Structure formats: C-alpha cells, structure tokens
Amino acid sequence: MTNSVRPARLPWSMLLVPAAAGIPAGILWWVLAPGGLNLLTRDPALATGGNPVVWLPRDLTLAGIMVLAGCLLAVFLSDGKRRDPQAALLMGLAGALAGSILAWQTGLLAARLWGPAADASANASVAFSLRAWPVLLLWPGATAVSIFVLELVTLLGRKPADGGQGTPGSFSAVK
Numbered sequence: 759m760t761n762s763v764r765p766a767r768l769p770w771s772m773l774l775v776p777a778a779a780g781i782p783a784g785i786l787w788w789v790l791a792p793g794g795l796n797l798l799t800r801d802p803a804l805a806t807g808g809n810p811v812v813w814l815p816r817d818l819t820l821a822g823i824m825v826l827a828g829c830l831l832a833v834f835l836s837d838g839k840r841r842d843p844q845a846a847l848l849m850g851l852a853g854a855l856a857g858s859i860l861a862w863q864t865g866l867l868a869a870r871l872w873g874p875a876a877d878a879s880a881n882a883s884v885a886f887s888l889r890a891w892p893v894l895l896l897w898p899g900a901t902a903v904s905i906f907v908l909e910l911v912t913l914l915g916r917k918p919a920d921g922g923q924g925t926p927g928s929f930s931a932v933k
Contacts (some may be wrong), residue, residue, distance in 0.1 A: 769846045776831055776853030776897075777860060783823050784864025791819035793886050794869060807876055807884040817890045820865065824858055824893060828900025835901070836908040847905060854898040861897075862888055 788794040792804035793812040798819060804812050831850055840846045869886030878885040888894075 769849050772846045772849040773853040777856035780857030780860030781864050784861035785868050787820045787823055787865040788868040791816045813883050813889055817893055821893045821896055824896035825900045828897045829904045831901045832904030836905055851898045854901050858894045858897040
C-alpha cells in the first residue's frame with residue numbers, strides 16, 4: 759500500500775481574476791483620462807491628445823488605477839486562508855502584470871473604437887497612448903508593497919503567545 763501525496767493545486771484564480779480585471783480597468787482608463795472620454799476633468803482643452811498638457815495626466819490616470827488595483831489585490835491575497843500563500847502571491851503578481859498589460863491594450867482599443875480619429879503623424883502621443891512604460895509595473899509593484907505592509911502590520915499586532923519564558927515582556931525569576 760503506497761501513501762500517495764497529492765500535489766498542491768496552483769491557485770489559478772489568482773492569475774486569471776487580476777488578468778481579466780485588466781479589461782474593465784483599461785476601459786475605465788479611457789473613460790476617465792484626458793485625451794479619452796475625459797470624464798475626470800471634463801475640460802474641453804484636455805479633450806484631445808493634440809495638447810501636450812494631456813499626456814502626463816493621461817498616464818497618471820492609468821497609474822492611479824493600477825495602484826488601486828494593486829492594493830485591492832493585496833487585500834485578497836493576504837486573507838490568510840490560502841493553502842499555499844507563496845504560490846498565491848506569485849500567481850497574483852503574474853496576474854497583476856498580465857492585467858496591467860491588458861488594461862493598457864484595452865484602453866488603446868477603446869480609443870480606436872469609440873474615440874475620435876487622431877492624426878498621430880506629428881507625434882505618436884497625439885493618439886490615446888501610454889508614454890510612461892513603467893506605469894505597467896505599478897499594479898504588481900503596489901500589490902507586493904501592500905502585501906509587505908499588511909503582513910508587517912499583522913506581525914507587529916500579534917501578542918505574545920502565552921507570556922512564557924523567552925517571549926518579550928515576560929519576566930521570570932531565576933531560582
């Protein structure tokens with residue numbers, strides 16, 4: 759009789775859910791960002807990408823969405839009920855990277871489908887685009903930093919187990 763050990767299943771949902779969340783995040787980027795639908799500022803001067811003042815706020819809008827998504831993902835990853843938290847973290851970070859790439863591409867697709875035609879012959883940034891590529895690393899980066907902070911706060915908030923010898927704050931008289 760052999761004692762077979764079943765290998766732990768990878769938490770595929772931690773990869774697929776953040777990756778799929780990139781699609782609505784990309785649409786949200788186009789809806790909110792200057793140069794897109796521009797619901798965030800509603801300033802007509804920021805409605806087109808022909809105005810160079812639009813380019814930084816457009817990238818910052820995506821950056822804010824990425825940081826928010828990373829913080830939300832960290833809350834789900836740090837719930838402490840996972841069988842293999844390291845595997846869940848790695849799958850979540852991979853999903854966050856895939857989600858950020860999908861968000862970027864979905865935002866560009868939304869601009870092509872629903873936005874006005876833009877003549878990008880003078881500069882590629884006239885069309886709805888992303889100028890700062892490191893923004894794509896903010897979702898996994900915010901997830902990793904938030905997990906670190908949440909775990910640190912949890913660790914520092916724990917009380918000593920039973921106050922026995924060797925735990926901080928326990929004083930035992932030597933006999």
